[in-house]
């Protein structure tokens with residue numbers, strides 16, 4: 001077998017040794033390596049396949065890592081990783097101890113900025129460009145952003161700023177007309193209009209534009225002609241109005257064309273930001289991904305020949321599906337129920353809702369802030385909005401949750417998916433903070449189901465909460481496979497339940513660690529320690545009566561939740577300390593996520609590392625019983 005060009009490419013410096021006419025071959029090799037790798041690791045295949053030529057051209061032309069390259073979301077960074085020193089490790093992608101599935105500053109000097117959430121690239125690149133200007137550093141700064149990510153407000157805030165600052169910044173708009181699903185909104189339509197007629201700029205035309213823009217001599221004589229040409233081809237652009245020099249649309253898969261345009265842009269003396277509009281195809285070059293680019297956005301491991309992805313072996317329904325099915329049942333009877341997603345219809349199960357009630361489902365684009373305030377507006381008119389959102393992305397809309405929802409006590413329902421640790425996507429996608437940041441808000445009801453049947457009850461309860469906001473948070477993955485209750489079973493707000501009665505310790509559980517608690521109780525029982533398990537159901541309002549009761553009957557309390565410090569356990573501590581329980585010698589331990597960001601691994605391993613698995617519960621229980629109340633004795637030593 002003849003040696004591949006890719007075998008010799010480890011760094012961009014190796015790539016630069018190739019002749020221009022070899023770039024097509026290297027792109028093809030990179031693409032097939034990518035398919036091979038992701039078939040083993042799973043991950044974001046479609047987006048990475050779509051930027052192969054762009055990645056090659058960028059590293060061929062620019063002098064990375066001195067020139068800075070910022071990938072938006074950075075789920076498309078796999079080809080970038082392969083040619084920036086990480087080829088040997090690429091098959092560890094998204095695995096415990098392996099490469100991150102996103103750019104990560106700690107991983108490589110070629111990763112100028114870490115991401116995972118969308119639409120941050122222009123802001124961060126502008127910051128980098130401004131820092132460079134302040135330090136008289138002439139290296140280039142390039143941001144690559146997708147058309148989906150262009151639906152978020154942050155991208156416009158950044159362009160608005162960059163245009164006004166006349167910053168030297170290159171933005172590449174990677175337009176594949178797809179977010180995870182089809183891109184939505186007026187901007188997406190506008191980009192399609194720029195492409196109307198389906199013609200790309202020919203190299204000659206693009207060249208003319210660049211020359212006319214960047215050569216002062218040419219500008220003098222041909223400025224008007226350039227304007228005319230541009231207006232004929234694009235009809236003038238919003239980007240120009242924002243202060244960007246717009247070039248495009250160009251074919252993002254023609255690597256030689258890309259190189260020529262990038263070289264010109266790099267060497268230009270244009271004063272101000274430039275936007276290159278590149279048209280690409282998501283999943284390019286791998287048929288199953290081309291034909292089903294939404295399903296190939298993120299994939300599990302798959303068979304290359306058939307394109308068939310591996311499926312979960314469990315027969316239990318996912319929490320996502322249980323939520324969606326329950327909401328659909330309610331919506332059949334209640335026409336006021338509406339559902340909102342920020343570009344995550346399949347991830348949140350709202351694609352199922354949309355099939356039934358297309359007029360009552362709103363995909364607002366990657367616009368979480370808007371999604372929440374939009375829902376608040378709907379609530380003022382008597383509608384029952386359900387914002388289905390991943391915990392990690394709700395972080396974006398915190399002020400909207402406070403200012404637009406909580407202060408006005410509007411009955412917006414938050415269906416918070418992927419709450420807790422999420423596995424391969426790692427820290428940018430972990431749903432760690434929602435219990436903490438929502439439970440501090442007056443008016444909010446905050447629930448977490450211990451299994452999928454409880455999730456149904458919480459959706460039911462949320463439908464009935466009409467005077468204040470409510471949230472229920474549930475984990476990624478499947479439930480435990482139990483029978484689901486009907487949609488009339490509603491919980492009493494702020495009431496928990498005792499799941500198991502014991503003598504020595506009471507575990508207060510909030511969320512889906514309940515089954516780890518039950519397993520731990522069996523192990524402890526064999527050691528002569530019996531525990532009470534309380535399923536709190538509510539972090540807010542707390543079931544104060546029940547918590548005080550178990551605190552009175554047990555020597556020790558342990559709280560457990562799949563969330564950060566400052567959440568359910570902290571509220572329990574506050575309650576017990578205010579009621580003087582600790583003065584009387586009650587022992588307490590909280591089990592939360594640790595105060596650090598955990599790298600990707602399997603969810604099981606991550607929970608083990610976080611100290612929230614069965615073994616950790618057993619240890620914690622033994623530890624709390626071993627400890628004696630010795631504060632008085634140690635007082636002079638410890639508190640002097």
Ligand SMILES: Cc1ncc(C[n+]2csc(CCOP(=O)(O)OP(=O)(O)O)c2C)c(N)n1
Pocket residue numbers: 047050073075076116117118145146147148149150174176178179180282342343344366368393396
């Ligand atoms: C704030 C935020 N919301 C939602 C997501 C989930 N998400 C990841 S990629 C993606 C689509 C991005 O589309 P685009 O920018 O066009 O890139 P493409 O995948 O098409 O290359 C979405 C919605 C996210 N990463 N960040």
